[in-house]
Amino acid sequence: xxxxxxxxxxxxxxxxxxxxxxxxxxxxxxxxxxxxxxxxxxxxxxxxxxxxxxxxxxxxxxxxxxxxxxxxxxxxxxxxxxxxxxxxxxxxxxxxxxxxxxxxxxxxxxxxxxxxxxxxxxxxxxxxxxxxxxxxxxxxxxxxxxxxxxxxxxxxxxxxxxxxxxxxxxxxxxxxxxxxxxxxxxxxxxxxxxxxxxxxxxxxxxxxxxxxxxxxxxxxxxxxxxxxxxxxxxxxxxxxxxxxxxxxxxxxxxxxxxxxxxxxxxxxxxxxxxxxxxxxxxxxxxxxxxxxxxxxxxxxxxxxxxxxxxxxxxxxxxxxxxxxxxxxxxxxxxxxxxxx
Amino acid sequence: xxxxxxxxxxxxxxxxxxxxxxxxxxxxxxxxxxxxxxxxxxxxxxxxxxxxxxxxxxxxxxxxxxxxxxxxxxxxxxxxxxxxxxxxxxxxxxxxxxxxxxxxxxxxxxxxxxxxxxxxxxxxxxxxxxxxxxxxxxxxxxxxxxxxxxxxxxxxxxxxxxxxxxxxxxxxxxxxxxxxxxxxxxxxxxxxxxxxxxxxxxxxxxxxxxxxxxxxxxxxxxxxxxxxxxxxxxxxxxxxxxxxxxxxxxxxxxxxxxxxxxxxxxxxxxxxxxxxxxxxxxxxxxxxxxxxxxxxxxxxxxxxxxxxxxxxxxxxxxxxxxxxxxxxxxxxxxxxxxxx
Numbered sequence: 001x002x003x004x005x006x007x008x009x010x011x012x013x014x015x016x017x018x019x020x021x022x023x024x025x026x027x028x029x030x031x032x033x034x035x036x037x038x039x040x041x042x043x044x045x046x047x048x049x050x051x052x053x054x055x056x057x058x059x060x061x062x063x064x065x066x067x068x069x070x071x072x073x074x075x076x077x078x079x080x081x082x083x084x085x086x087x088x089x090x091x092x093x094x095x096x097x098x099x100x101x102x103x104x105x106x107x108x109x110x111x112x113x114x115x116x117x118x119x120x121x122x123x124x125x126x127x128x129x130x131x132x133x134x135x136x137x138x139x140x141x142x143x144x145x146x147x148x149x150x151x152x153x154x155x156x157x158x159x160x161x162x163x164x165x166x167x168x169x170x171x172x173x174x175x176x177x178x179x180x181x182x183x184x185x186x187x188x189x190x191x192x193x194x195x196x197x198x199x200x201x202x203x204x205x206x207x208x209x210x211x212x213x214x215x216x217x218x219x220x221x222x223x224x225x226x227x228x229x230x231x232x233x234x235x236x237x238x239x240x241x242x243x244x245x246x247x248x249x250x251x252x253x254x255x256x257x258x259x260x261x262x263x264x265x266x267x268x269x270x271x272x273x274x275x276x277x278x279x280x281x282x283x284x285x286x287x288x289x290x291x292x293x294x295x296x297x298x299x300x301x302x303x304x305x306x307x308x309x310x311x312x313x314x315x316x317x318x319x320x321x322x323x324x325x326x327x328x329x330x331x332x333x334x335x336x337x338x339x340x
Numbered sequence: 341x342x343x344x345x346x347x348x349x350x351x352x353x354x355x356x357x358x359x360x361x362x363x364x365x366x367x368x369x370x371x372x373x374x375x376x377x378x379x380x381x382x383x384x385x386x387x388x389x390x391x392x393x394x395x396x397x398x399x400x401x402x403x404x405x406x407x408x409x410x411x412x413x414x415x416x417x418x419x420x421x422x423x424x425x426x427x428x429x430x431x432x433x434x435x436x437x438x439x440x441x442x443x444x445x446x447x448x449x450x451x452x453x454x455x456x457x458x459x460x461x462x463x464x465x466x467x468x469x470x471x472x473x474x475x476x477x478x479x480x481x482x483x484x485x486x487x488x489x490x491x492x493x494x495x496x497x498x499x500x501x502x503x504x505x506x507x508x509x510x511x512x513x514x515x516x517x518x519x520x521x522x523x524x525x526x527x528x529x530x531x532x533x534x535x536x537x538x539x540x541x542x543x544x545x546x547x548x549x550x551x552x553x554x555x556x557x558x559x560x561x562x563x564x565x566x567x568x569x570x571x572x573x574x575x576x577x578x579x580x581x582x583x584x585x586x587x588x589x590x591x592x593x594x595x596x597x598x599x600x601x602x603x604x605x606x607x608x609x610x611x612x613x614x615x616x617x618x619x620x621x622x623x624x625x626x627x628x629x630x631x632x633x634x635x636x637x638x639x640x641x642x643x644x645x646x647x648x649x650x651x652x653x654x655x656x657x658x659x660x661x662x663x664x665x666x667x668x669x670x671x672x673x674x675x676x677x678x679x680x
Contacts, residue, residue, distance in 0.1 A: 085416055
């Protein structure tokens with residue numbers, strides 16, 4: 001604010017807009033249950049009078065809240081997490097809250113720092129996609145009673161509300177679809193086992209193989225690729241095996257992209273477009289239907305994952321049982337067979 | 341905080357970690373210029389003692405700041421904007437600030453509400469990718485002197501710091517590459533002209549055609565697609581023309597994906613994989629090298645765009661000339677010819 005500027009009151013804004021002060025508050029809190037035409041009048045008056053709601057002032061009165069929800073994700077550059085954040089924001093806005101977003105880059109230290117910073121800003125709650133490393137900093141007793149919800153990944157020994165995908169079931173179904181097509185040598189591309197999705201999806205893969213009496217072949221299993229280039233080179237190793245896999249189960253989006261890039265590289269260098277492994281990919285990606293090999297996609301709704309995580313958080317913030325036992329939700333996934 | 345919990349002081353944390361109070365502050369502010377091992381000690385002590393820095397309390401003393409930068413983007417589900425936000429966050433963190441992120445969904449009303457809300461939270465500055473609609477709510481005199489930087493798109497009549505891509509130059513070069521390959525009937529797929537990138541990229545397309553004495557054929561120009569499905573059906577119309585274009589200039593990522601989806605649909609329904617237009621795409625996308633038609637990509641660094649926007653903002657926040665004339669930066673783009 002410019003020094004000396006006098007703050008108009010909410011009543012003055014309401015009078016100027018011809019609405020109630022409550023309508024002004026609701027509009028500035030996100031507009032829930034306020035007719036668009038009234039919201040427009042309020043915003044016009046807010047601009048006309050230069051009224052600014054002082055969230056921080058409100059947050060400082062004892063017992064008052066910051067109006068912020070801290071959200072920590074591992075990779076904002078991955079559209080999956082962008083859509084996840086949209087889901088959290090959508091639910092937060094319904095409650096008149098905003099999200100403060102931070103990116104951990106899969107780094108446990110950054111995650112600890114980010115969470116400490118969020119707590120310092122008195123966020124009302126935390127939604128965290130854990131990096132998978134040490135997680136003492138996520139323990140409830142370290143958060144000053146700020147509620148936390150973990151999303152997408154769980155953390156061993158951390159007993160807090162968690163929303164996961166049906167990782168095991170999805171990986172099981174996807175792998176089974178390859179076995180049913182007659183494949184017996186099925187490679188596995190995944191992220192580090194310390195990340196629970198990597199471990200859970202591997203379990204689903206193993207489970208499907210076991211049902212057919214197939215024990216995993218260590219040479220076909222590559223499970224520590226955290227980025228596309230590492231995944232491409234893991235795929236290169238698999239394709240170069242004397243007895244290469246005829247199909248690939250890829251445990252996430254980054255590994256699938258890397259595997260496909262290696263196939264593309266070989267096709268462009270004249271390898272011919274046939275004879276490459278079929279791929280089952282956990283996580284969808286755009287243009288999957290355009291690939292030179294059939295790609296079966298195990299899909300989930302990232303935005304819904306964000307919504308569910310936020311709903312769990314607000315249930316904690318509002319419920320009488322704010323200290324009740326922690327909840328675990330598993331969201332379903334869909335398997336879409338490659339259409340060829 | 342749990343009621344009655346006593347807050348340890350920053351000095352107690354410093355003593356416990358065996359560092360200076362300044363090192364504690366720096367670590368909690370993002371860790372700039374603090375050795376990782378010292379950061380670890382500080383975070384351990386913070387966790388041990390349950391110390392929480394109270395940003396809001398600090399922000400409330402007169403002249404103190406909220407420590408927040410408001411960032412409004414149009415589509416968080418688009419990885420381009422996710423990476424853009426990462427760039428803003430990266431620079432903000434260097435200054436010990438966090439970003440509050442909001443998504444406008446290309447909706448001008450939501451943008452106005454989001455900005456009003458940010459101002460209400462006393463953000464120290466705003467970085468906005470404008471929706472392209474009415475923008476009175478972005479005028480400096482409406483923001484209570486909170487500095488604002490526009491990114492990716494400019495707003496007519498809004499004289500504020502702006503970071504753009506070289507839209508005209510990139511579109512010109514991309515279209516020229518098609519003309520040089522002998523194409524004369526080049527279709528245009530783009531977003532609404534009210535969005536400055538759509539308009540600027542169209543100008544570059546027209547400029548290249550004009551140099552070859554070609555006047556744009558209205559039937560080849562589709563420029564109001566805001567999502568992939570609208571783009572796919574626009575491409576369908578172009579391909580169904582009696583005299584269909586032999587090449588396509590696509591003004592953004594969403595239009596390129598839609599155009600490729602229509603080509604894929606026709607190939608899968610037996611159209612054969614040849615005879616489709618070559619594509620030049622403004623904005624890159626993953627696996628562009630795997631497409632059934634050659635795709636030339638006009639690429640830009642989304643993260644750098646975010647960094648530059650944030651740097652302009654912090655220059656305003658710190659510079660003596662905080663009220664100096666507004667700056668306009670154009671970032672270069674790179675044209676990568678399809679490798680076939």
